[in-house]
Amino acid sequence: xxxxxxxxxxxxxxxxxxxxxxxxxxxxxxxxxxxxxxxxxxxxxxxxxxxxxxxxxxxxxxxxxxxxxxxxxxxxxxxxxxxxxxxxxxxxxxxxxxxxxxxxxxxxxxxxxxxxxxxxxxxxxxxxxxxxxxxxxxxxxxxxxxxxxxxxxxxxx
Numbered sequence: 001x002x003x004x005x006x007x008x009x010x011x012x013x014x015x016x017x018x019x020x021x022x023x024x025x026x027x028x029x030x031x032x033x034x035x036x037x038x039x040x041x042x043x044x045x046x047x048x049x050x051x052x053x054x055x056x057x058x059x060x061x062x063x064x065x066x067x068x069x070x071x072x073x074x075x076x077x078x079x080x081x082x083x084x085x086x087x088x089x090x091x092x093x094x095x096x097x098x099x100x101x102x103x104x105x106x107x108x109x110x111x112x113x114x115x116x117x118x119x120x121x122x123x124x125x126x127x128x129x130x131x132x133x134x135x136x137x138x139x140x141x142x143x144x145x146x147x148x149x150x151x152x153x154x155x156x157x
Contacts, residue, residue: 001066002076011109012102018072022096023064027057059093073117074099
């Protein structure tokens with residue numbers, strides 16, 4: 001799935017619009033991590049427990065958005081955005097965009113699209129999982145046991 005925050009996809013023609021899609025997750029931190037984060041907040045600075053929660057939540061919301069786009073027959077999402085909020089002690093993350101069908105027109109876009117079709121996804125999308133547990137770490141490219149083929153190189157010059 002090609003995903004961009006822009007309203008077009010350079011090198012591709014948008015030939016059909018499948019409609020708006022979104023992925024939503026509402027998460028809470030486990031009690032142990034919540035207590036540790038509370039102690040860290042006293043001293044100020046980054047709170048890694050909540051950074052991890054936000055990263056996991058975004059990946060989960062992205063995966064759900066991609067699944068919805070695939071159900072609608074799209075091969076790309078344009079104008080992708082995140083929205084977030086709080087519901088009491090819970091964190092809500094929504095990923096949304098417009099599902100479209102695109103066709104590659106430039107040589108580089110054709111290489112990129114062929115790579116995506118062969119591998120099923122672009123390398124950075126391996127972290128997108130629809131059900132991420134705080135008790136297990138999401139597999140990310142470069143992590144032990146995770147291998148990715150290099151994507152096609154952009155033309156030079």
